Amino acid sequence: MTTTASTAGSPFEYAPAPESRSVVDIASSYGLFVDGEFTPASDSGSFKTVNPATEEVLAEVAEATEEDVDRAVRAARRAQEKVWGPMPGRERAKYLFRIARLLAERSREFAVLETLDNGKPIRESRDVDVPTAAAHFFYYAGWADKLEHAGYGPDPRPHGVAAQVIPWNFPLLMLAWKIAPALATGNTVVLKPAETTPLTALLFADLLRQAELPPGVVNIVTGARATGSALVNHPDVDKIAFTGSTAVGKRIAKEIAGTRKHATLELGGKAANIVFDDAPVDQAIEGIVNGIFFNQGQVCCAGSRLLVQETIAEELVERLKARLGTLRVGDPMDKNTDVGAINSPQQLARITELADAGTAEGATRWSPDCELPSSGYWFAPTLFTGVSAAHRIAREEIFGPVLSVLTFRTPAEAVAKANNIPYGLSAGIWTEKGSRILWMADQLRAGVVWSNTFNRFDPTSPFGGYKESGYGREGGRHGLAPYLIEGSTY
Template identity: 75%
Template sequence: MFEYAPAPESRDIVDIKPSYGLFINGEFVDPKGGEAFKSVNPATEETLAEIADASSEDVDAAVAAARRAYDTVWGPMPGSERAKYLYRIARIIAERSRELAVLESIDNGKPIKETRDVDLPLVAAHFFYNAGWADKLDHAGFGPTPRPLGVAGQVIPWNFPLLMLAWKIAPALACGNTVVLKPAETTPLTALAFAEICQEADLPPGVVNIVTGAGETGRAVVSHGDVDKVAFTGSTAVGRLIAKAVAGTGKRLSLELGGKAANIVFADAAIDQAVEGIVNGIFFNQGHVCCAGSRLLVEESVADEVLTKLKRRIGTLRLGDPLDKNTDIGAINSAEQLQRIRELTRSGADEGANMWTADCPLPDTGYWFAPTVFTDVQQSHRIAREEIFGPVLSVLTFRTPDEAITKANNTPYGLSAGVWTEKGSRILWAANQLKAGVVWANTFNKFDATSPFGGLKESGYGREGGRHGLEGYLDV
């Protein structure tokens, strides 16, 4: 195996301030209660910055600023003018992409090659794409005169902090809404950098407001009486609570929640290609992906071959410094998430599954978990039913296509799935049978700003991205 010399990306391009306020009405302001919390680098456990903890009073101020901007500036503004601001934001993101990629890796723990080559290009693409729709909404297929909803309250997770921000803010602004967004408490830095980008783009004050904090801040945003639309990405458990809180209020709601995706490999698949797809499906972003292919369903006749090649390939993955350009597996985002991954892997071993872990040294500091594969998994096992949200793969086998579909659909989730076969007819048949919002064929984890993304069942409802992503922000 090749030995790679360290190739770290420089941190010098990033200027992290000692402390950050809330971004309300176009300015950074101190929280009314004066509370703060720390943002921590998960790879080193060093404190990066102190972050303002927004109270309900701060959320009131942010929503009031968003309402004023909607009523007086952004709502009445022609779509062609709104588009100019979105294009300007997109260009600034593209120009600052190296800086933002480094900042995301430091704050989140994911490898720099993922933030650099996946996250940031997609972030810019979503703003460019939605900018193009801003003056064409009458022709988007939602009726002749679709109107914005008003103020959107948005809550995003920690696994793709800047990308989830783009998924939420870009369509909301394109449609004429204003925004109050709460980033995850463990990964606020790129959202606050985006606030600076809004200032740099001369976005009218109040159009975008960013309030940092934990669960209480999110609850204040979601339950605020002057918020017209709620958009949430995160766990199914929190999604249920939000759905109950919003029920009967007249607010529009979209939810993008958890998943337990099946990655189905048929005997006629190109095995080497499928192995690469399996690795990408579960170990990309340390498995911190709601649509991760965490359940591998492989046809019994090729199971041994697939597992042998898969373990050999996993053995070549490099775990370590997220800022090293050679790193494949970065840090787990938080101590809390690492504890959950450990708990679920223990349950897998206790329930009788066979656990195999890649032989790789773990750094002494930070939050780390080696790539892990479970075989002899039963559908009743927790590791086959619950979302682990880490670099842990559960392997099941099947003998017939119908059995594969039955096992794949035996989950309360319905976000994504993958199918590996050389037969186009089988791909189309399987995609039609699978109860999932997104089905990939002979690939996995491929995203595009022009393509809608969302789930079925307990994976939520509504779509983000593409033309369909506009509908959740329009009164049609």
């Protein structure tokens, strides 16, 4: 049987369709955004950020010292006590709506810069990252004057200063997930973007000045691990929101143990995408592809473990391979690119190591024919069949475009296998039987369960983990809770 839909050798070759980068001005160097001003680091230290698709240096970015972090936290405290905290919710909402509108207006600029700095396809930054980021601000703007009706008591209060540390996989979107609820609830923010992807956060700082947000309400300190550690451990921080690896999340939890700090941690995942034999097969194929190859699989909730019912496993894998043959891997700035660059050489090394372990442990590795660019960090979409639950590629988060295919026979076995992992961030169920969807969703220990879709993000829906995937929820009404102290004046 052949289900070849491969576009290789098609007479319909898509000509290059590059998005223009002229829409964005990248400065040669960037300072820290503290108290409404860009300033250099106290020791004038800096680091380079590169385009992972070309290895071109995009800019020099200031590396915040402990002293800089302290200055940012003090600015945030001042702004919280004097301006942002006392400000009525309906006034805070106006700023948030303004930020949302400006993000939408400047969406092309943000999309291009995100793709240059991160390596993700422009199609995704344009159609997912930036519009979803704007949607988050719109959504939380609506909550700002309704907090007393949110179910957290009649008079919920902000914590004060929120320290937020975000990852490199969705730099702007994670910024929006963090900043929007913090500001809506009256907290002020010191945010540290990831060291490989600081540029959209710095462009966002420029947008905040355009929105005339009062100085100090949002401060952005760029840097690496030391900067993050200084921020998290600063004594005047009230609340920590972290998205990133489970290892760093655990370290943060230890460091703040015994302090008054509140924290939410959104960590790793190894999601099961479960396909039953009565699934809508063509849409399931799309969901599997979107689940693991969206953003090169560098997604904490990626559907990296495909659990297929044995009755259709062979056929489904054939169809999946045919579909992968149509994926367009390459220049992230090309509007037709489906799979872009890996964010950093360190991440590429990690993916390569785990994929090699898959081969060494006896799983069967397959990738479609695709020519990878000669410079930059690239990893071809990869499929492993014959994967056993004991293999590392079935246990460890790869955070790359690598899918492990496992099989199951009964719904109970699917649940057992899906849950048999230290993580619990997300899961997918593909079946046309509604009752089974409800039963499965009830059994799966995952913060998000998608049915007949995958990797859909909406500001109205809470997101977060079970087990080692972390605690706390972001998005929706639930996303307000971590930024509020429940009111008790009755």
